[in-house]
Each structure stands twice: as structure tokens, then as C-alpha cells.
Amino acid sequence: MTARRGPQNGSSALDLFEGPRLGTSVRRLSGIESRFDVAFVADLALREKQVQQNYRPVIAVHKWFARRPGTLFRALLLSEFGEGALAEDFYRPHSLAGLRVADPFMGGGTPLVEANRLGCDVVGFDINPMAWWIVRQEIESIDLHAYTEAAERVLTALDSAVGALYRTRCEVCGRPDAKIKYFLWVKVQRCTKCGSDFDAFPGYLVAEDSRHTANVVCCARCGALAEVRSLEALGECPCCSAHLGLEGPAKRGKCLCPRCATVNQVPAASGGVPRHRMFAIEYHCDHCRGTHQGRFFKRPDAEDTARYAEAEQRAIGFSPHFAPDDPIPPGDETNRLLRWGYREWRHLFNARQVLGLELLCRQVATVPDDRVRDALATNVSDMLRYQNMLCRYDTWALKSLDIFSVHGFPVGLVQCESNLLGIRHAVTRTNVGSGGWTNIVEKFRRAKEYCERPFEVGVERGRKVVRPILGEWIGGSAPGTAQKRSVQLHCGSSTESSLPPASLDAVFTDPPYFANVQYAELMDFCYAWLRRLIDGREPAFCATSTRNAGELTGNATLSRGLDNFAAGLSSVFCRMAQALKEGAPLAFTYHHNSIDAYAPIAVGLLDAGLTCTASLPAPGEMGGSIHIHGTESSIIDTVFVCRTTGRVPRSALVETPAGVASLVLADLARLARGGVSVTRGDARCVAYGHLVRLAIWRTRPTWDKTAPWEQKLERVQQAVCIGGGWPEIEKLLPPDALTRRCDATGLREDSTAYGEPKDADAVDF
């Protein structure tokens, strides 16, 4: 195991900068600026973001939004504190004991967990109680045996209470106990003219043939499910002989009534909570599994509708304690729910879901062991995203898309209800389908196993190999030993944090990206339930909502603009800068499609007296992410590395659009070597990173921290646009660097901005 260069080795992290503090050229440029390997990290981060759970199973403890790659933060930490070449260091165990690292915006805990795993003491802040809870669940150890037994007991109880509501008669063998994977529901509305109910189908395709033996299409006239070979020649319904079609009557907020041909608004202006009609079921039959080809689809029969009616009856008969009747407050994201007629959080769940989830909560609440009960409560909270009537069915992958597959509350016309219990294959015992209790418990168990025995996934001769990193662990105390490390998690605004001066060796973070994600608005969906399970035991969970006036996100409903964001970031960066040891790094990821959203970052850093020593590109999102796909958005974040004192290479301090263009091209070439197909949007974000870094460099000698926010923002905005900004740089980039999926091999690395510069090539600050 590699020990850190730190006090117990006779030197300190500050020795990265040797020599006097200012004005001489004896100090070496070291740390992230010279040791970070863009291509190596790009390759890792890109692979991680494709299936993040395989690389960082700990994230499965609970959903959090916009998690950056764990591999990126491990690489940053090791570039700063490691010993050898990053690509070798990365796969070696480390013990950075004695170093203290903070994250003022911990969210799902990615930077903090990476630092903790490397042996650092950590201190984290988040204003959102859900984030605080989730990181605690990630870090706190658990007796996995006791957890698994308790989760099984809950499952058994749940099965006897509601299991029958998820059974159906198999249409192949006729047995009554096939297990339902998904129920598909279509929104139903009353015609304003003739008063009859109509189905607001946007289309009739239920399933494509990629994962099934045929395409499945619902007949618009009789509702039968027809299996068809070709989507080009659908033919007739085998049941009623009507012509099958793919296109439904609902389009762009309007739907034609099939009875009187009136065009109705969808949703209706005064519709109340949306109603749904069950029109298809995908199920699993253990008996037929071996002989039947493909999946099992059926149109619900009378027994299926009767079962749902039974759930409705039972749900009426009891008063829920856990299913939240809290009103949904208005907001940038929640307004859409209100527009659709949802008023309370529990309106997002159908009767069977309310019944099942309520009984599940009651079971969990009776678990005597606090640690195990908290873990199970976390599981319920995370499962909610699959167990609500906003989930959609992926007609290609044939699985449920959870509510948070986008960062919002998109309301569809066809919704997917998943089996609450989950389905285990009769022979292999592996999970069939997604989103049920058995799925969530299995993911959580794997997450906590990974905390005890973390690993990295490497590639050897083109094949992925799991490499255990022996000796590393995630937690406050090592499993089975007396080893301890400090973990301080604070639920509160980091604008009010107070850390002792010069007490931190680094700050690694991922601040909100202005208005990209409305954390509190979205997380209230889970919080409303989890709060009831926690039942007043945690002061952080006493409020009815996770919303907080101090949340640093741009929000139109709450009139929180760039100045508010700048003021907040400034306060946080100032507090972190004074808590950092001299020359220690504050590094964070950021990206935005608008250059204006970078100005608050620059203002905050300038106020804090920090200088940006490098702006490094790294993949942060996945190209295929549902919220990214098909947009001009970038998957590339800039890692801003900042210090109060240090040195920067002269070659990175360019002054013209041509100079920035050459830095951008060099970065794109490095990304390309890491396997990233760079796009126009990516190039723009890389350029923004440099423009902001340079604006900070140019503005800092005359920066007036006391000027009004508007003035400070304007000053930075002007500095960022010097020389014409991105439009001028764009003109200087070869066209093949700007097209989607450009041929990365065409890019040449023609300048080296970072690396070990000769003394004359570096500038101290």
C-alpha cells in the first residue's frame, strides 16, 4: 500500500510547493496541474458513466442526480497526493491517512466517498437532508447478514399481504400464478362534448422486436395485443380484423375523441388527478419459461381488473400513515405536476402502489435494529422512483424507466407500474424485471459489499477485469479492525460553514450547475415518505420539504438568479479558501451550455482570492443520457483547479482567440486519445473552461470584492468575452472538431499547456 507524502513521512502536503511563498521561480509545479492525465481519465470516466453501478456500486445506495464519475475524483485525489504515474497509482491501494478533505456540496457523496476510501478524513456539507442521509447511508457500515435477513422477512410479509395482486393467469399454460412484471396504463379523459371516456394513446406500439420475438401492437378498436413481424406491414387485428396502426389520437397536448371527433385538450383544464386504464401486462411464467420463446404479453383479463379493484377497495379501507398527503408546492419542475392535476405527493401513485408501499413502510417501521431499519427505509425511498404512475415503459429495452431517468417530472400518456415485490427466477434466483423490492435490496447489498471490498475495473487485452484494491475501504471504521477515520457530515448550507483556518488539505467538490437540476423540488418526492419513516428521530427530517431558501440553484419560480448564485458561491469559496492550507487545491467540476452561468463561479473564486491554475476537461455525463441525448449539450465538464498561491505555466496564459483555440484543440486531442468522440458542444464547454480561467487570471490584480454583485458579474462577463469569446474561437477550429461524432484521429495535439514547465516558462502568484 502506498502511504501518502504527509506528516508521518516527514513532509507535508505543502511541500508540493517548495521555496519561498511569492515572487521567485524555485517552486515546482506539481500536483493535479502536472499529474492529471486527461486521456487516461477520459477513458475511465467514459466507461464508468456507461454503467456507473458496475464501476461504483456504492451509488446504488440511493439515487442522486448528476453524479460525477467516481474514477474522476479518485484520479484528482491521486494526482494531488499520489506518488507515481497516475495510470499506475490508480490501481494501487493507498492510505492518505492524516489528510483532511472537504466537500461543501456533497450531493450523492462522490468526491467525499473517494477521499474517504483513500484514507482521508472527510467533512461534507449539503443543504438537502436527503443528500446528507444518503451519504451517511453510503459511509456507515452495516451487518450485511442482519440486513439481508430483515429484508427477506419484509419480503415474506409483503408477499402474504399483497403478493396476490401481482399474479396473473398465463395465457400459454393457463396457470393462475404467473408473476406480473409490468402493468401498462394509458391516461383516460372525459370528452368535453359527448361525455364519453377516451384513451389518450400517443401511439399503439407496446414493444419492439429487439428483445422479443415480434413487435407488439395494441388494437385501437378492440384493445387486443397483436404480435406483428414488421412495423411496415402491420396487417389486421387477429381479434376484430380492424387495421392495426401505430399512431395514436393524442398529439402535442390534444386528443381526438374517437366517438364524436372533438379535439380535447390534454390534460383537461379542470381535470383533477389523472385517471388511467390498464391496457397491457408483461409477465413472467416460471412454468413456461423453458419452452416459451420471447417475453409474455397479455391484455388484462377480468381477473386482472378484479385484482386492481380489490386493491382499490383495500386502499379505501385504511388511512395511510406513510403515504404522504403533503401538497406539492409550485416550482420550476413541480409546476408540470400541478398543471396535470396532481395536488398531493400520493396522487402520483395508484391504489395498488399506495396500498403496497404503505404496508411496506409499516413492515420496515417495526424492524428493531436502528441501523438495519434505516437501511431498509433508504431502500423504500429509493424504490419509490420505480413505483409510481409517472414511470414509463421502454418499448425497446422492455423495462420500466424510473421517474428520475430525466431531471424532472415529465408526465407521459402511457405509464408503467412495476411489480412491488420483484421477481426472482425460479432456478437462478436472479432478478427478473426491475424496480421491485428484491432488485433494490440486491443493489444495496452489493453497494455495501463494495464499501468493504472496493475494486476498480481495468481493461486487459480488450477485456474488462475487476481488480480488487486490497486494503482500501469506505466507512468510518475498517470492517473487522480497530482502524478509524474521521467522517463529519453536516446537513446545512455551506454558506454558513465554519472550519478552522488552514485545517484542510484539499476541497474537492461538484457544485450545483446553476439551474440544471432542482435538487429539492425533485427529492421531495422521496423525502415526503422517508420523513415519515424517520419519524422525528433526525432534526434534519422535521421540515415538510427539503426546499430551502439557501439552496444554490437558479430557480425561476423562486426568482433565484445569477446574483444569488454568485453570492452563495462566493461565501462558500471564501470559507473554503480560509480553511485550506496554503497552496492546497480547491478543485471542482462544472459545465453549462451558457457562458453566463460561469460568471458566478469566477466571481466566487475571485472573491475568495483563489486563482485558477488549470482548467481540465473530463467526461461528466453519458452521451446516451436521456436528458443529454440529441441535444447540443456537452458531456464534458471542466475541472477547475484553484489555489491561493502556486504557479501556472506561461503557455496556459494565452491572450488571443487563436491561443485559446490551440489549447482547446490540445484538450480535444487528449480526450480523443481517451476514446471520447468530441462534439461541437464539448468543444464549446472546453473553451468556456479556458475563457473563465483566463478571465480570472486577468481580473484578479484589480478585483474589487466589495463591488455590487451585478457589477462583479458584468466585469467577469466582459473579461470572458475578450477577443470575441467562443464565436471567434469557433471560427479557428477545424470543422471536423465541431461536428457530432467527429473523427477524433484528425485532431493534433499542438501545444502542451500543463506539465512540468521550465522555471522561465512558469508564473508564480
Ligand SMILES: C[S@@+](CC[C@H](N)C(=O)[O-])C[C@H]1O[C@@H](n2cnc3c(N)ncnc32)[C@H](O)[C@@H]1O
Ligand atoms: C451537483 S450536486 C453534487 C453532486 C455530487 N457531487 C454527487 O456526485 O452526487 C450539488 C449539491 O449542492 C447542494 N447544495 C445546493 N445549495 C447548497 C448550499 N447552500 N449548501 C450546501 N449544499 C448545497 C445540492 O443540494 C446538491 O446536492
Ligand SMILES: [Zn+2]
Ligand atoms: Zn405459463
Ligand SMILES: [Zn+2]
Ligand atoms: Zn366525444
Ligand SMILES: [Zn+2]
Ligand atoms: Zn382488434
